[in-house]
Amino acid sequence: MQELLNNIVAELALETERGKVADYIPQLAHVDPHQFAISLATVDGQRYSAGCATTPFSIQSISKVFTLTIALGKWGDGLWSQVGREPSGDPFNSIVQLEHEGGKPRNPFINAGAIAIVDAIMMGHEPKETLAEILSFVRYIADDNSICFDHQVAASEMQHKDRNASLAHFMKAFGRLRHDVDKVLGTYFHQCAIAMSCDQLAHAGLFLASDGVNQPSNLRVVSPQRARRINSLMMMCGHYDASGEFAFRVGLPGKSGVGGGILAIAPGRGSLAVWSPGLDKYGNSLLGTRALEMFVQHTGWSVFGH
Ligand SMILES: NC(=O)CC[C@H](N)C(=O)O
Known part of the structure; x- marks a missing residue:
């Protein structure tokens, strides 16, 4: 090998x-x-x-596997009313299906789906608390407490957030996000910046x-x-x-x-x-x-x- x-x-x-x-x-x-x-x-x-x-x-986006795992732990099958599980056939940052499908993302791995997943994990908590939960889960499954966020990458993505912000606002307009859009995005960008x-x-x-x-x-x-x-x-x-x-x-x-x-x-x-x-x-x-x-x-x- x-x-x-x-x-x-x-x-x-x-x-x-x-x-x-x-x-x-x-x-x-x-x-x-x-x-x-x-x-x-x-x-x-x-x-x-x-x-x-x-x-x-x-x-x-590999982080989306870990946040999906956490979200399933919290919601079980109830998660599937919030996000679908079909391939999208569209690019990761596409918005087109969201309009036709009532703001429900096709799957947890396209950006819209991952943003909905992070919103589902937050459950009224602040981004800091949610991020601590995500990081401790990742550290646990990797058995390595040295894993961290790269804050520069997160900040860089925040500064160029327009596309993801559009997805999030669009979902919010359909009543699909529970939390403040900026808080959801900030959490999402940090998760991606692990x-x-x-x-x-x-x-x-x-x-x-x-x-x-x-x-x-x-x-x-x-x-x-x-x-x-x-x-x-x-x-x-x-x-x-x-x-x-x-x-x-x-x-x-x-x-x-x-x-x-x-x-x-x-x-x-x-x-x-x-x-x-x-x-x-x-x-x-x-x-x-x-x-x-x-x-x-x-x-x-x-x-x-x-
Ligand atoms: N495909 C990806 O890895 C995309 C993740 C990236 N953070 C974004 O939201 O655009």
Whole structure:
């Protein structure tokens, strides 16, 4: 396994076409696109990594997996009256479906859905309290108390919030948000600005690979049914309008972020994190996807078989 990860890193290091770093969040535009990392945490306790796997990066939309997990813990199936669970087929920041569908976002992983999820988690609390809850959950599943928010990234996104603010105000106009729009947005931007390394992220995703049980602590995070359902949402919606392409090429539940990270779950086997900051035109990591495709080709770990 270690050799495979080393080979992937070595092969992709030669790649000159590395995609384009997200620049609509100016703080992310400064990131060096030549960095690359891959980590694997297996359900039987093995850890493998290659490249700069301990370098923290902005997890961005990967955080939506963690907030969805928290929101399901609070609302159970009641969450599905607030956000849908169908692929959108539209870009992550699209507004078009919201008007047709009464302000109810298609799924928890597009921006509108994630904003509705954070509103559902707040339950009358202030952003500070909600953020403390999100961070402590992430630290718990990663078993690492050093994980923090990157406040500069959050501030940078706040300064360029127009698109997300439009989504939030539009939902508010439909009576879909309970809290003040700026408070919801501030919480959402900080959640996206959590900084984690591939090693930490692979560890954090492990409960989804092992029927909801955190490893190696053996503590249950969610029920097996909930882990399976979160995985299904990652498969269908985790890469926005390129979710079909990701399923076709990689065949694992996965969630990308515009920081260039991808968390991919091989149920019963392990949790994979990759990071390469350059993005494709859908906002998903170009070489990160390639790395996962190579990994699956060699291991046969796709949920669809060899
Ligand atoms: N796809 C992403 O990672 C988008 C997250 C980013 N924070 C945004 O709201 O635009």
